[in-house]
Amino acid sequence: MAFQPDLEMMPRERLEQLELERLRDTLGRVYANVPLYRAKFDEAGFDLASVTSLADLVRVPFTVKDDLRSAYPYGMFAVPLHEIVRVHSSSGTTGQITVVGYTRGDIDRWSDLMARTYAAAGATADDIVQVTYGYGLFTGGLGAHYGSERLGALTIPVSGGNTKRQVQILKDFGVTVLACTPSYAQLIGETAAEMGVDIRELPLRAGVFGAEPWSENMRRQIEDQLGIKAIDIYGLSEVIGPGVAAECTEQNGLHVNEDHFLIEIVDPDTLKPVPDGEVGEVVFTTLTKEGIPVIRYRTRDISRMVAGECDCGRTFRRMQRVFGRTDDMLIVRGVNVFPSQIEQVLMDIPGVAPHYQVILTREGALDNVEVHVEVTPDFAFDEIRALEALQRRLRAEIMSVLAVQVGVKLVEPKSIQRSEGKAKRVVDLRDVSKGGILR
Numbered sequence: 017m018a019f020q021p022d023l024e025m026m027p028r029e030r031l032e033q034l035e036l037e038r039l040r041d042t043l044g045r046v047y048a049n050v051p052l053y054r055a056k057f058d059e060a061g062f063d064l065a066s067v068t069s070l071a072d073l074v075r076v077p078f079t080v081k082d083d084l085r086s087a088y089p090y091g092m093f094a095v096p097l098h099e100i101v102r103v104h105s106s107s108g109t110t111g112q113i114t115v116v117g118y119t120r121g122d123i124d125r126w127s128d129l130m131a132r133t134y135a136a137a138g139a140t141a142d143d144i145v146q147v148t149y150g151y152g153l154f155t156g157g158l159g160a161h162y163g164s165e166r167l168g169a170l171t172i173p174v175s176g177g178n179t180k181r182q183v184q185i186l187k188d189f190g191v192t193v194l195a196c197t198p199s200y201a202q203l204i205g206e207t208a209a210e211m212g213v214d215i216r217e218l219p220l221r222a223g224v225f226g227a228e229p230w231s232e233n234m235r236r237q238i239e240d241q242l243g244i245k246a247i248d249i250y251g252l253s254e255v256i257g258p259g260v261a262a263e264c265t266e267q268n269g270l271h272v273n274e275d276h277f278l279i280e281i282v283d284p285d286t287l288k289p290v291p292d293g294e295v296g297e298v299v300f301t302t303l304t305k306e307g308i309p310v311i312r313y314r315t316r317d318i319s320r321m322v323a324g325e326c327d328c329g330r331t332f333r334r335m336q337r338v339f340g341r342t343d344d345m346l347i348v349r350g351v352n353v354f355p356s357q358i359e360q361v362l363m364d365i366p367g368v369a370p371h372y373q374v375i376l377t378r379e380g381a382l383d384n385v386e387v388h389v390e391v392t393p394d395f396a397f398d399e400i401r402a403l404e405a406l407q408r409r410l411r412a413e414i415m416s417v418l419a420v421q422v423g424v425k426l427v428e429p430k431s432i433q434r435s436e437g438k439a440k441r442v443v444d445l446r447d448v449s450k451g452g453i454l455r
């Protein structure tokens with residue numbers, strides 16, 4: 017059940033009082049200790065003493081990734097460097113890396129939050145957890161590791177890579193819980209099959225999967241392939257790393273750890289909060305972080321709040337699984353589309369494997385979108401008619417569900433590059449002269 021039931025199931029009224037106290041404390045600390053926040057607050061004419069309810073949060077200026085970049089490496093830290101015991105950083109695939117620092121207290125709370133995550137997936141101290149998130153500056157590996165140890169589970173720090181060895185360990189060590197990206201879970205399943213190992217027959221029973229957007233259909237496919245319950249987890253290094261929010265076994269939205277993080281959903285254009293249940297950009301304010309608190313941090317992740325109470329008894333509100341980042345949003349002939357929405361359509365159609373890439377090219381002034389997707393190994397790839405019929409069906413399904421016209425190209429099994437970490441779903445070839453953007 018819950019790792020900290022007295023906190024995770026506390027009455028909303030008490031929670032909101034706690035949030036307000038912690039918000040005021042955090043705002044005071046960043047104003048006193050972080051020049052960037054002091055400048056922002058002063059410039060906006062924002063008076064700390066005027067915060068008397070959580071509703072006052074909307075008057076506080078936002079923080080964006082560029083703020084963290086400009087403060088590289090330590091400029092956003094709210095405590096002296098000697099109080100920092102660890103740093104992590106973002107991957108830096110889309111620009112200069114950003115550095116985040118943790119005090120001993122931050123590491124302690126983070127461990128609790130990740131222990132909550134495993135417990136929400138149904139794990140206990142009796143479980144054997146294989147962590148295949150990368151260990152290092154990326155928060156995934158060590159975050160998942162400390163949480164598993166905090167829960168009391170047997171923790172295997174394999175880190176990423178060497179997929180055959182991952183399968184061997186999964187089998188030999190009697191692993192019951194797998195922590196990795198969803199696309200890597202697929203690759204482990206595929207590799208096991210090639211090695212003649214039937215994962216469905218092994219003790220493995222749950223997966224905590226995060227660090228990339230994935231669709232509900234992909235979840236079902238992985239659950240079927242591995243014979244497990246697949247749980248979606250969410251986090252980002254700027255806020256703390258994994259452990260910000262996680263699904264429970266109800267699998268209907270991710271409970272946000274609201275005693276540590278305030279969540280808002282805002283319209284990415286107007287930056288005004290959207291009505292409850294509407295889609296927008298996710299914004300977080302940390303309530304207990306000491307090393308590097310963030311105030312109204314714009315994550316660029318797109319989601320919405322899930323209405324109602326959860327049957328599991330947790331009182332924390334739920335956010336829907338993130339279905340994309342504003343950076344990854346494709347605008348196809350004026351329609352907004354995320355790769356995970358295309359994935360959702362693809363995974364519903366027999367004959368298609370869960371491996372795809374969205375290729376963007378430019379012809380004159382028009383953007384071209386072509387989805388490359390693998391057929392399943394049992395599909396007769398040399399039967400042109402069957403191939404054409406399947407391509408037509410995929411185009412039609414995408415058109416009917418997403419209302420966009422995209423090209424579809426079927427490719428042979430295993431021809432799309434597999435990833436041991438975050439899958440590369442979008443290949444942008446529109447401006448190769450400037451180096452192109454591959455992500």
Ligand SMILES: [Zn+2]
Binds near residue numbers: 263271327329
């Ligand atoms: Zn729940």
